[in-house]
Amino acid sequence: MPETSESAGSPQQERPSGSERPRPLRVLLAGGGTAGHVNPLLATAAALRDPALGGDPGTQILVLGTAEGLEKRLVPEAGLELALVPRVPLPRRPSGDLLRLPHRLGKAISAATEAIEKVKADVVVGFGGYVSTPAYLAARKAGVPVVIHEQNARPGLANRLGASWAQAVALTFASTRLKASKGCTEVTGLPLRPAIATLVAQRATDEGTRQARVEGAQALGLDPDLPTLLVTGGSLGALHVNESMTGAADALPEGAQVVHLTGRGKDAPVREAVEAAGLADRWHVIDYLTTMEDALAVADLVVCRSGAGTVAEMEALGLPCIYVPLPIGNGEQRLNAADHVAAGGAQLVDDKDFTADFVRRNVFPLLGSTRLADMAAASQSLGRAGAARALADLALEQLKEAGHE
Numbered sequence: 001m002p003e004t005s006e007s008a009g010s011p012q013q014e015r016p017s018g019s020e021r022p023r024p025l026r027v028l029l030a031g032g033g034t035a036g037h038v039n040p041l042l043a044t045a046a047a048l049r050d051p052a053l054g055g056d057p058g059t060q061i062l063v064l065g066t067a068e069g070l071e072k073r074l075v076p077e078a079g080l081e082l083a084l085v086p087r088v089p090l091p092r093r094p095s096g097d098l099l100r101l102p103h104r105l106g107k108a109i110s111a112a113t114e115a116i117e118k119v120k121a122d123v124v125v126g127f128g129g130y131v132s133t134p135a136y137l138a139a140r141k142a143g144v145p146v147v148i149h150e151q152n153a154r155p156g157l158a159n160r161l162g163a164s165w166a167q168a169v170a171l172t173f174a175s176t177r178l179k180a181s182k183g184c185t186e187v188t189g190l191p192l193r194p195a196i197a198t199l200v201a202q203r204a205t206d207e208g209t210r211q212a213r214v215e216g217a218q219a220l221g222l223d224p225d226l227p228t229l230l231v232t233g234g235s236l237g238a239l240h241v242n243e244s245m246t247g248a249a250d251a252l253p254e255g256a257q258v259v260h261l262t263g264r265g266k267d268a269p270v271r272e273a274v275e276a277a278g279l280a281d282r283w284h285v286i287d288y289l290t291t292m293e294d295a296l297a298v299a300d301l302v303v304c305r306s307g308a309g310t311v312a313e314m315e316a317l318g319l320p321c322i323y324v325p326l327p328i329g330n331g332e333q334r335l336n337a338a339d340h341v342a343a344g345g346a347q348l349v350d351d352k353d354f355t356a357d358f359v360r361r362n363v364f365p366l367l368g369s370t371r372l373a374d375m376a377a378a379s380q381s382l383g384r385a386g387a388a389r390a391l392a393d394l395a396l397e398q399l400k401e402a403g404h405e
Helices: 035-049 071-077 096-119 132-142 157-162 194-202 206-220 238-247 267-276 292-298 308-317 332-336 338-342 356-366 370-380 387-401
Strands: 026-030 060-065 081-084 123-126 146-150 168-171 184-187 228-232 257-261 283-286 301-304 321-323 346-348
Touching (some): 026 132, 035 060, 035 071, 035 194, 123 132, 132 146, 132 157, 168 387, 194 206, 194 308, 206 292, 228 238, 228 292, 238 356, 257 292, 267 283, 301 308, 301 356, 308 332, 308 338, 308 370, 321 338, 332 338, 338 346
Parallel strands (some): 026 123, 060 081, 123 146, 168 184, 228 257, 228 301, 301 321
């Protein structure tokens, strides 16, 4: 997999003779709904356009999204144009929605076709979700190449459909069972949020790791020299994680500290338990943190859920983890963590088994242990920090192969 723009058919690689410059790429990026779809899209857009990231400022980008998703706010804030498409969930069982699907999907495909024509797209890059299905179908009808990024270990319906004719499929996890039927399939990792990508770059050297740790500790009021456990249960699954952690507060080892992100409105019971245990100076309770990179820079071990974005960031940063998959959905969180666990960089425990006793016996003893150092080394072996650049290069290759340089 090419790692730089110079090795992936970027506009700078092969110039025509004379003074004529190759024209910039024109691309439709399709994805939205949740931050899990929008953030990788925005990271890829930056890699396509930002010269500091190997991009071309002349790249023409149009984003296809819905009026209901986070993209409605985040895409314009990133300085990108957003074209709207009707949200069309694909029914998983017979219902009235199934009967209405052809008409709804037809309208969505028409909207996606208009977006392709508006930007005169050389390629459609899709990130899955409701938006991507009409984008893939419209691209196929228009003869426009498709590049797909699948962030989850268990691929979604839209990306399974699009992979049937996509020129390229990029995967976050090597174990994901999805491939381009007629094109290439690459394991790129997940395009990272800029703040996390910056931290990954800092942690590439011992000096940078130490500097990031000290700066993160100062920002959060921590001691940079103490073994540090970061706890975050996410917005949906924080309550049980919070209860299990505080139930074991009396067993926190001397000389260790905790950064506990409780979730909005869930901090009061945690603060009470920590104060009752006399640990307020070493158990730092925060309900919500906008600068997550500060906490990650200080962390030696992380207790967290295993959404695709979380796992990809932990692997890229080389952080040992205790994953507690959310006990809902189709089991994809367990699959997301599988590669990290198999490599020896993480442990996985079912939600029902993540108890205060488990924390006492299996979490706290890791802090400062030689086993934690082994887990960190295993985690670092999985890190893929160049996913946004790699995905941008896959898009650029479609321009080269079409002969439009």
